[in-house]
Amino acid sequence: MIALNNIGFEFGGRYLYRNANWHIKPGQRIGLIGMNGTGKSTLLRVINGEYTLSEGNISKPRDLTIGFLNQDQLSFDTNDSIINVAMMAFARQLEVEKEIEDVLVQLETDHSDEVLHKLSDLQHEFDALDGYNIHHKCEKVLEGLGFTTEQLKQPYSKFSGGWRMRVVLAKLLLQKPDLLMLDEPTNHLDLPTIMWLENYLMDYEGTVIVVSHDREFLDRMINTTVEISMGKITVYSGNYSFYMESKSERSDMQQRQFDNQQQFIKEQERFITRFKAKASKATAAQSRVKMLERLDRIEAPEDDNREINIRFYMSTNSGKVVSEVKDVSKSFPDITIVKHANGLIQRGDKIALIGANGKGKSTILRMIAGTEKYEGEIIKGHNVIQAFYAQHQLESLDLNHEVLEELQRNSGERSDTELRTILGCFLFAGDDVFKKIKVLSGGEKARVALAKTLLLEANFMLLDEPTNHLDMRSINILLQALQQYTGTFLVVSHDRYFVSEVANKIWWIEDEQLKEYPGTYAEYEHWQKKQDELKAKAELTQTKPVAVSKEKVENKSNTGNKPSNNKKQKLQQQFENTEQEIEKTKKAIAQAELDFAGNQSAMKPQDFTAFRKNYEAIKERLSQLEKEYENLFNEIMELD
Secondary structure: OEEEEEEEEEEOOEEEEEEEEEEEOOOOEEEEEOOOOOOHHHHHHHHHOOOOOOEEEEEOOOOOOEEEEOHHHHHOOOOOEHHHHHHHHHHHHHHHHHHHHHHHHHHOOOOOHHHHHHHHHHHHHHHHOOHHHHHHHHHHHHHHOOOOOHHHHOEHHHOOHHHHHHHHHHHHHHHOOOEEEEEOHHHHOOHHHHHHHHHHHHOOOOEEEEEOOOHHHHHHHOOEEEEEEOOEEEEEOOOHHHHHHHHHHHHHHHHHHHHHHHHHHHHHHHHHHHHOOOOOOHHHHHHHHHHHHHOOOOOOOOOOOOOOOOOOOOOOOOOOEEEEEEEEEEEEOOEEEEEEEEEEEEOOOEEEEEOOOOOOHHHHHHHHHOOOOOEEEEEEOOOOOEEEEOOHHHHHOOOOOEHHHHHHOOOOOOOHHHHHHHHHHOOOOHHHHHOEHHHOOHHHHHHHHHHHHHHOOOOEEEEEOOOOOOOHHHHHHHHHHHHHOOOEEEEEOOOHHHHHHHOOEEEEEEOOEEEEEOOOHHHHHHHHHHHHHHHHHHHHHHHOOOOOOHHHHHHHHHHOOOOOHHHHHHHHHHHHHHHHHHHHHHHHHHHHHHHHHHHHHHOOHHHHHHHHHHHHHHHHHHHHHHHHHHHHHHHHHHHO
């Protein structure tokens, strides 16, 4: 579909990539990854035609449609409603709809065949463009991205940057371009919306390229990983976890090649040093000098996930109870956050507070931190030293300070050497520590703020979206530090991988109460899935016939109009058995698809034929079971 051939792009006197190649195929769901500054967003702009290559060429079909979501689109502003902004995706449909309205007005005074034919042609085109469903499509996508029905008619200009980005994203999804490019789409999304988006993109008919630092999102959504590293573009045929395994193997091999070459170079240099002054060996020495000059040097591999010795130190341990929420209520004019809520944080708890935006997670953090008013009581435990990290911490950094100077304000008796060591762990090496805060990126400012939090030596940390603005490497550093932290923390995050790696308890807000699951995120997900299944089954049971008393059975049998209760029980047993069989068949289909994905490249034609025959048989069996399930349900309903 798109071919990038021997491309090079020079920026600021250095090449982001050179002699790089990449072939983008139809239907791929691609995760574009690499450390900050490697040129991921730049490459998307090259593909979009915004930037011109320094070397090489890019070929793509003339009729290829491209949709590109990037942070620049936040500058767009209008007082039009959200639904109307999203409807811009259907430019031709709206144009035809307006023409139909004009022709209908014309028909009031002109009933000629020409006008009637024009109306017929326009209505046919509108129908072919699925114009009658565009309003429904818009509402479905916008509500999937977290908007309520009431918000759809509100002006676009009323909403914050994150919500505006959702509207722009909705517009792109509705346009359904051949190539959809998304630069950090999950940055402004909460957990339910991220899950909705990944499911939507998994069924997307075109090609998707996404830049994201959300590992779980990449693992679930993509089927190809493309890495930009050391000026090269490397393609891995799998999701992010597959990439990590393959990258590790490739790095090990590259490290061995690098070590062998370095050993070879040292041997040649020793020979040259020893014999260059000897007349009998001078020619041989000079020959080896030229050989080393022509040698294609192997680069040492970069490791974004290496273990880093960094810790959040504590000056003292807290008491057993760190914080207790007792009968607390908090509300705003338009929403109640919690009402008579209770919660307990004990020493050693690693709690993740999760849920949709607007539920009040950050508000709860501020209440526990003591920076937000509330009704009720939040009791701070004995010997608790608290640190609060939130996005406003980035704004509190002194823009005129250098990075090292900013840390010196909170360093206590720490030496500059210690501070530079801490900054080195947060990827500020060499002269980077002398950069002014005002020239740093959002991710770099976040790392400075996190380094300042580390200096506080707190035994209780409140962290509000700490992974925002961080790249994979920085997230890994923070993750390692929190895993080694022996204190207590409460973190708000929508990054499922991050939460699953650090939390031992899950909090969420439901029915204006603080709810707790005493386990990891993986265990919580499994439990929540079971709860949803039980809830769905309970709702289904409510529609089933209710068991009747013996007296009622006898009365019904006397009328001769309805079957006995035995038949009803038999049908219910068949209904439940069929339901279980459907679940088993669905699992068999999923396993078959998984096996096919893993063995597709090694399959012979006869293997593929056998697989397809078996797969279609299982699908047919599922169809039969679902029909049987529906018939049994109808029979049971008739007996009520």
